[in-house]
Amino acid sequence: MKAWLASGNAADMDWMHRRLEERLDPERVLPGVQTVIALGIPYHRPKDEVSPVASYARGRDYHYAHRDRMRALRRLLLELDATIDTYACVDTGVAMEKVWAERAGLGWIGKNGLLITRDFGSWVTLSVMYIDRAVDAFDRPHDFLCGDCVRCLKACPTKAFPAPGVVDARRCLSYQSIENRGVVPVPLRKRFVGRVFGCDTCQDVCPWNHDEIPVGDRRFEPRPLSALSALELADLTQDQFKTLSSGMAVARAQYDGLRRNALLALGGARDQSARAVIERRCEDSSDIVADAARWARTQLHGDAAD
Ligand code: B12
Ligand code: SF4
Numbered sequence: 153m154k155a156w157l158a159s160g161n162a163a164d165m166d167w168m169h170r171r172l173e174e175r176l177d178p179e180r181v182l183p184g185v186q187t188v189i190a191l192g193i194p195y196h197r198p199k200d201e202v203s204p205v206a207s208y209a210r211g212r213d214y215h216y217a218h219r220d221r222m223r224a225l226r227r228l229l230l231e232l233d234a235t236i237d238t239y240a241c242v243d244t245g246v247a248m249e250k251v252w253a254e255r256a257g258l259g260w261i262g263k264n265g266l267l268i269t270r271d272f273g274s275w276v277t278l279s280v281m282y283i284d285r286a287v288d289a290f291d292r293p294h295d296f297l298c299g300d301c302v303r304c305l306k307a308c309p310t311k312a313f314p315a316p317g318v319v320d321a322r323r324c325l326s327y328q329s330i331e332n333r334g335v336v337p338v339p340l341r342k343r344f345v346g347r348v349f350g351c352d353t354c355q356d357v358c359p360w361n362h363d364e365i366p367v368g369d370r371r372f373e374p375r376p377l378s379a380l381s382a383l384e385l386a387d388l389t390q391d392q393f394k395t396l397s398s399g400m401a402v403a404r405a406q407y408d409g410l411r412r413n414a415l416l417a418l419g420g421a422r423d424q425s426a427r428a429v430i431e432r433r434c435e436d437s438s439d440i441v442a443d444a445a446r447w448a449r450t451q452l453h454g455d456a457a458d
C-alpha cells in the first residue's frame with residue numbers, strides 16, 4: 153500500500169494518504185479487534201444489457217445494500233452480547249476490503265486487482281466488519297486461481313496495470329470518469345467511447361466472469377439513467393441529473409463530471425449526430441464540460457491527432 157501510494161498510483165485521491173496507519177492496522181480503528189467479517193454482494197448483469205454505465209452502478213447504490221446488511225448484522229450481534237464493539241466499512245471507510253475478503257476465504261485478488269469469487273466471479277461489491285470477539289480460528293486466504301491467464305492485463309485500453317494486480321489510477325478510466333474532478337488527460341480521452349461512468353473491460357474479459365453466473369439482486373437492475381445514451385447524458389439538465397441519479401452511485405461523478413465524460417465518449421466516437429449538443433456545450437459555464445466539448449468538436453472535424 154505504501155509503495156503504491158509513493159509511486160503516485162492514487163492520482164489525486166488524497167484521502168487515501170490520510171489515516172494510512174489505520175487503514176493498514178485494524179487495531180488502530182477498533183482496539184481489541186479479533187475478527188474480520190467480509191461480505192460480498194453479487195451484482196452480475198446480463199451480457200446483452202448495454203449501457204455506458206459500469207455494471208455495478210446501473211441500479212441502486214450498492215453502498216445502501218451493504219449498509220443495511222451491516223446494520224442488521226450489528227443488531228444480531230448486540231442481541232447475543234450487548235458489550236460487543238464493531239466497526240463496519242463499505243468503500244470509503246478505512247479498511248482494505250479486498251485484502252480482508254481474500255483472507256476471509258471469499259475469493260482471491262486477481263491480476264485485474266479485483267476480488268474474484270468462484271461462484272460470482274468479480275461481480276461482487278464488498279464491505280467488512282471488525283468485531284472485538286473471536287468467532288473462529290479461520291484465517292486461510294483463498295487459493296490464487298488466475299494461473300497463466302493475462303487477458304485482463306492485455307485488454308486494458310489504457311495500459312493501467314504497471315504490474316499484475318496493481319492499478320495506476322492515473323491511467324484507469326474508472327478513476328478518470330468517477331473520481332477526477334478536473335480535465336481528463338488528452339491521450340486517454342478517446343478511450344471513453346462506450347464508457348461514461350466507470351469501466352468494466354478488465355472484468356468483461358475474465359474467464360471467471362462467465363455467462364452462467366446468476367444475475368444479481370433486483371435492486372441492481374438498471375435505473376432509467378443507465379438506459380440513456382452518451383448523447384442524452386451530455387444533454388441532461390441539472391434538474392434531470394439530480395432526479396435521475398438520486399440513490400445511484402453515479403451521483404458521485406456529479407453533473408459536470410458525467411457530462412464531461414459523455415462529451416468525451418461522443419468525441420471519441422466521432423458521432424456526427426451529436427454536433428448540436430457538442431456546439432452548445434462548448435459555451436458551458438463549467439470549464440471541464442466546455443473543455444471536453446471543444447475537444448469533441450475537433451474530433452468531429454477530424455482535424456486532431458488526439
Ligand atoms: C481506491 C479504489 C479504487 C481506485 C484504485 C483501484 C485499485 N485497484 O486500488 C480506482 C478509482 C481506480 C478504482 C477502480 C475500480 N474499483 Co475501486 N476501490 C477503491 C477502494 C476505495 C480502495 C482500494 C485500495 O485501497 N487501493 C490501494 C491498493 C494499494 O490496495 P489494494 O489493491 O486494495 O490491495 C493491494 C495491496 O495492498 C496488496 N496486499 C496484498 N495482501 C495484503 C495484505 C495486507 C495486510 C496489506 C496491508 C496489503 C496487501 O495487494 C493488494 C492487491 O494488489 C476500494 C474500497 C476499499 N475500501 O477497499 C474500492 C474497490 C476495490 N473498488 C471496487 C470496484 C467495483 C471498482 C471498479 C470495478 C469500478 C468500475 N467498474 O469502474 C474499478 C476497477 C479497477 C481495477 N481493476 O481495480 C470494489 C471491488 C470489488 C471486488 N470484487 O474486488 C471495491 C472493493 C469497492 C467495494 N466496496 O466493493 N477503485
Ligand atoms: S477499469 Fe478499465 S481502465 Fe481501469 S484497469 Fe480495468 S480495464 Fe483498465
Ligand code: SF4
Nearest residue numbers: 262263298301304358
Ligand atoms: S482475466 Fe485472467 S489474469 Fe485477469 S483476473 Fe481474470 S483469470 Fe486472472
